[in-house]
Amino acid sequence: MDSRPIGVFDSGLGGLTVVRQIKKILPRENIIYLGDTARVPYGTRSKKIVTKFALEDSRFLEKKNVKCIVIACNTASSLASLEVKKASKVPVFDIVSSGSDLSNFPGKVKKIGVIGTSGTINSHAYKKSLSSNKRSSKVYEIACPLFVPFIEENEVSGSLINLLVAKYLKNLRNKNLELIILGCTHYPLIKDSINKFMGKKIELVDPGVSLAKTLSLYLENNKMLNNKGNGKVNYHLTDLNDRFVKVAEKFLGEKINDIEVVDL
């Protein structure tokens, strides 16, 4: 047994959709969440600066005595997961590795779409990871840079988001895709609009679900689960305003009472 908390970091609040999945299957685990709201978004920045920020984020969590670190942010996973794994003394789980794990899909998946921020897509992290496991044939990547600001402004339904979805995904529609990986933690919130445009036959994969499973299996196999009591989440943000709380509760799907503002 290991009662230390799980550390989760994200560029901002999107990582709370990952926390939501972890809480679902690991309700006894304590979680330390860090959202770098003072410097969100990461998705438009350079590899150099994202790596610097991600190392600061993981160092903060290590100081909190976490038993492992989850990089919930797809951009940080794509651009800096190697550096974070190298620098960290505890096991590190990144959302891109989980998102490109196709073990839930029997046989070979022929055509996959991946959507994400410019940083994630331009790094080709998903494409490389999917190609290396040889269970997919063709990967189509599309950067959707305006999805994050839309979702943060709660523009998740209606004509504006539908027009934007059509703009970004029109080249995916005639590709006979079997699944689309939602390569950004914000995207599960616009699943309806994406489904409407792409049709319901295409499966939309939320990497947070697969990450929670991988994490659960690892902790179990290594006897690192926390078996006592109910898990608690401690929320840490680098900047706080009223809007952030509202958005955070939307991502998490429940009320948040205590948020600590921290300086990295």
Next chain:
Amino acid sequence: MDSRPIGVFDSGLGGLTVVRQIKKILPRENIIYLGDTARVPYGTRSKKIVTKFALEDSRFLEKKNVKCIVIACNTASSLASLEVKKASKVPVFDIVSSGSDLSNFPGKVKKIGVIGTSGTINSHAYKKSLSSNKRSSKVYEIACPLFVPFIEENEVSGSLINLLVAKYLKNLRNKNLELIILGCTHYPLIKDSINKFMGKKIELVDPGVSLAKTLSLYLENNKMLNNKGNGKVNYHLTDLNDRFVKVAEKFLGEKINDIEVVDL
């Protein structure tokens, strides 16, 4: 005569629309530009963190031996101009004071619209400043949080931006406004779309133009103009990628060759 450079800072690249106006009427002045691209945007963040960032920005410029500081960012001007003025040893010019200076408009202006980021609008900085000079009667403020990401993604014409303009400005259309202040340095780039929706009778005020005039007058009156040679601009950013250079050249209206990446 004072050959020291003018310091200009902004949350990112929008401030280059202000540099453009300064270069127009003060072509001999040297300019040190600082864009905090590692932490852009400021418009959605708290007063506390924007003040911290703005003080770091102005300190950087003071170390470069500037003769004055221009806060080109509307959010930083709205939330932190008092703090920057207090901390700085050189004169500080902020875009909100210039933008709410109505001396170019004869008589009383009855109805004014102000559009800007959430940070700028929620601070009511423009409204307070406009009310204090008693040359306006009624001020309508509207936050337009998605304009900045749209403009940074070059979504400046077409159905998406037109739909967004209509969404934000529909409540201003029946107000018989005489002018609208573009309370964010990005907005001059979507003037056409705003004009199309609001009608061409309404004057769109770019505070950068008025700031350049105020600055020019001050330097002249205080014998601080640089009279020798052609002015040069040194560009400093806290993060750099290919996209930033493209956006920057759009804002500035000319090619940029040398950009130095700095750590604040």
